[in-house]
Amino acid sequence: MKIIIIGSGLAGLSAGYKLCKSNEIVIFEKDAEIGGMAASYCQDCTGKKYFIEKYYHHIFRSDSELLDLIRELGLEDQMLWLKGKNAYFVDGKNYPMNTPAEILRFKPLSFMDLVKLGLLVFRIKLIGDTTSYDRIKAKDWILDTAGKSVYENFFAPLMKSKFGGNAENVSAAWLIGRVKIRSDRGKEGEKLGYLRGGxxxxxxxxxxxxxxxxxxILQNKAITEIVIKDNAVQGVVADGDFIPCDAVISTVEPGVLDTLTKDRLGTLHETLRSIRYQGTACALIGLDKGLMGDGNYWLNIKADVPFGAVIEHTNFMPFEDYGEHLVYVTSYFQDESDILWVKxxxxxxxxxxxxxxxxFPNFKRTDVRWAKLFRRMDTAPVYEQGYLQKVLPxxxxxxxxxxxxMFSPTNYPERSMNGSVKAGFxxxxxxxxxEGKCEVCWLD
Ligand SMILES: Cc1cc2nc3c(=O)[nH]c(=O)nc-3n(C[C@H](O)[C@H](O)[C@H](O)COP(=O)(O)OP(=O)(O)OC[C@H]3O[C@@H](n4cnc5c(N)ncnc54)[C@H](O)[C@@H]3O)c2cc1C
Incomplete structure (x- = not known):
């Protein structure tokens, strides 16, 4: 059976990997490199060639399909579990946020607010099914359960840096999913997973x-149409050529899928058009000196700067693997009119x-060896109130x-590498x- 996969991100590659033994697989990728959002930049200006993700990535212990895949591919020896120190930069001061004791010293919240925050996190940990929280806005839910100060001084800046102007529309289901995964830390703080070599x-x-x-796997080959006739896929079009196939697996964002299928998905058309995605403008900077001397890996920021987080990769992975300090400076943005996209x-x-x-008063531009900006418009769905109805089958x-x-059920209520691997599978x-054999006939 000839199966065409559109997109060589982790969803497309995982689907191709599962199907390639019994089928003819052709993956079309519009970009020059494979990997989609998990693609890497190859840096060798230090004479020490290495790969580093264009966008910061790590994994969690709960990413079971991804971890199984890493094992199956024989990459387990490269798997590391490391402490990534977190802090929150508020009004010019860094607050470490790794352990419950550190969080209790977060000055922008009063003692009573900290108790309310603790109770909220405890409550979130007890929630199993988040379905009913999809209809509630995270903002309203936090205001109701933990109050104005906890919302304004803790959650609002974090949500703003993640969803910009859409922050107030994000669902409580997304917030619950996010807090659950990030609060899974013991007395010593959370450990994150990374593959040595990237x-x-x-x-x-x-x-x-x-x-x-x-x-x-065909790179620099964009699909411009998925040809559907009599409610059945006939093939795809690339570079003006029709390529017939038995089936297509599309991994492209919903708006693009709508264009490729030319309105032939019936009632799904409105849903595809209504799913909002946000972009990311992520700078990767090579430095002579480390930036965050306190050893922070991840710094969330509430300050008048054009980015929402600074991530020092070499405060997580050993400096010796790279021979230079590596820092990501990043911001999400909401649409094509944003200066982060236009400039x-x-x-x-x-x-x-x-x-x-x-x-950072000690930071000097002369410390910068090189800097690259990676930006894309389609880096995450905006998990707004009611999004569950839009999750695509x-x-x-x-x-x-x-x-x-990223639009699949496996990536709700937050997208991840694990969710896309699972979606591909x-x-x-x-x-x-x-029996693992291809079942052709029932598809027709
Ligand atoms: C800044 C940032 C940080 C992240 N950090 C983490 C993290 O720490 N941990 C984690 O688990 N996840 C993280 N993620 C999310 C993770 O990278 C994604 O969820 C996952 O890689 C998505 O894979 P995908 O295959 O679904 O989509 P994509 O990677 O977007 O793949 C889709 C592919 O389709 C291609 N394509 C689009 N249109 C066409 C066309 N017409 N023809 C051919 N090809 C086309 C695209 O070029 C792309 O390669 C992060 C993402 C970003 C942006």
Whole structure:
């Protein structure tokens, strides 16, 4: 069976990996590199070649499908569990946020507010099913349960840096999912997972397995149409050529899928158009000296700077792996009119460096060896109130068309590498019987 996969992110590669033994797989990728949002930048200006993700990435202990895949691909030896120190920068001061004792010293909240925050986190940990919280706005729920001060002084700046102008519309279900995963830390703080050599090793290993089975991954090849006739997929169009196939797995964002299917998904058309995605403008900076001397990996920020977080990768992974200090400076943005999208790369980088100068008196531009800006418009769905109704099915209707990606049920109420790996596997399940053989006939 010939299956075309649109997109070489983790959803597309995972689907291809599962299907390549019994099917002819062709993956089309519009970009020059594979990996989608988990793609890496290859840096070798120090003479020490290494890969580093364009956008900061780590994994959690609960990412079971991803961890199983890492094991299956023989990458377990590269897996590290490390402490990543967190802090919150508020009004010019750094507050460590790693342990309950540190959180109790967070001055912007009174003792009573801290008790309310603690009770809220405890309550969140007891919530199993988040379905009913999808209809409630996170803001309203925090105001009702923990009060104005906890909302304004703790959650609002974090939600603003994550969702910008859409922060007040985000659902309580998203907040609960997020807090659950980030509050899973013992007395000593949370440990995060990372692959030594970067997640490039995972992307490359998947691509190797697919091509070893005869699958093809075509880079710089955008699909411009998914051809559907009589409610069945016929093929795709790339570079003006029609390429026939038996099935298509699309991993592209909903708005793009709507364009590719040219209104042929019936009632799903409105849903595809209504799912909002947000962009990310993430600078990766190579430095002579470390930036955060207190050893912080992750710094959330409430300050008048054009970014919401600073992530010092070499305060997490050993400096020796890279031979230089690596720092991400990042912000989400909501639409194409945002200056982070409109401005030239040098201008955005300059505004970020100015922000760093303001926040870190010891930081000097002469410490910067190199800086790159990575930005994309389609980096996360906005999990607003009522989003659950918009989560896309794996099989949306037309015979032979499957969907897997950040918009899938496995990525609700927060998207992740694990969620996309799982989505890729789920879409592949439609093609296999219990014996692992391809079941062609029932698709038609
Ligand atoms: C800043 C940032 C930080 C993150 N940090 C973490 C983290 O710490 N931990 C974690 O688990 N997850 C993290 N994520 C999320 C994670 O990277 C994603 O959830 C996951 O990689 C998405 O994979 P995907 O395959 O679903 O989508 P994508 O990676 O977006 O893949 C879709 C692919 O489709 C391609 N495509 C689009 N249109 C076409 C077309 N017309 N033709 C051909 N190809 C096309 C795209 O170029 C892309 O390669 C982060 C994401 C960002 C942006």
């Amino acid at each position: 997640f490039n090793s995972l992307v490359e290993a998947l691509a190797r397995e697919i091509t070893a089975q005869g699958g093809r 030239k790369e040098e201008e955005v980088l300059d505004s970020y460096l100015k922000g760093l100068e303001k926040m 794996f099989a949306p209707g037309p015979s032979g068309l499957y969907l897997a990606g 789920e879409s592949a399940n439609f093609f296999t019987t219990k």
